[in-house]
Amino acid sequence: MTTPKLQHEIKKKRPFESQEEEVVLSIVRTNDQLQIRFARLFREYGLTPSQYNILRILRGEGIPLPILEIASRTVAVVPGITGLIDRLEHAGFVNRLRCDKDRRVIYVALTDQGAKTLAALDAPLVALHHQLLGHLSRPELKELIRLLEKVRQPLSAREE
Amino acid sequence: MTTPKLQHEIKKKRPFESQEEEVVLSIVRTNDQLQIRFARLFREYGLTPSQYNILRILRGEGIPLPILEIASRTVAVVPGITGLIDRLEHAGFVNRLRCDKDRRVIYVALTDQGAKTLAALDAPLVALHHQLLGHLSRPELKELIRLLEKVRQPLSAREE
DNA sequence: CGGAGTTAGTTGACCTATAAACTATTAACA
């Protein structure tokens, strides 16, 4: 049995405790490396991954959303959203609108500039996805999606 | 006031641009959900995931390591390590030792307290790994490892 | 020797994430 490649990648001396451990580290490491590439692209457009994520949610819905509604669709925790929206607003990508019916609620709306920036990112993003994953076959992509879904299955029940 | 018209034009609630995009989101999501569980466990022992990671590297090697050597084995970037080591040192998990041969180099050594904390975490960690991934079969775990490795393959090469 | 470049590590500025405590508004109900 040859030593696993990940073990070599991270210069790990001892073998993995279990295959479960190796899977977790594989996921973490793969995620980190992918994130680096996307963060780089987003930065060219003045956005961070978290900020892009929020803009995407707003575009996907098509209408302004309350802050807590946005929070519920991300992994981000509520207090983090405040600052995130602050910076997006300051940069001109979104507006805050107070709700008249319930004055506690604050809607967040995509601005034209926000929409334009998102649109400008569409093509480069598709290209980057292809660049990063184009070397996997369709069945491999499908199987990867299925396996990751299976990993998440018991998690999403209790967490999200 | 932004025009809601543009928002409607842009609104597209399509599922995914491509299978590549779905894979990326799957990885990100799975990683997030796993991280939450591990972070929770580490916190009970006064550690964050990044801090635990560094302690593990030190234990794995068995001898003190220079800061840059530690950095090279993590995704963390060099300046981030400084603060990480600061906090680990302040909490008594590691020591800094200046090298006599080359006075630029600073070795980081695991303390007894650090080693004990790591040891205390071993069993709970194995249990958590099993809890989180025990529902996948051995062949599934193996295939997941293989596919994630294939995803990373072109990345690690170009990432300096 | 001595200046140029290299390497090890730190600092500072900014962004994100977490938990806990807080303000303001609305709902519940006795």
Place this chain on the structure above:
DNA sequence: TGTTAATAGTTTATAGGTCAACTAACTCCG
């Protein structure tokens, strides 16, 4: 009606990650 509970969102403190710029120490080479 008035007190209390719940909800929406912000603030604060601490940790982490990123980049750019910096200091200190070492190496190369003329």
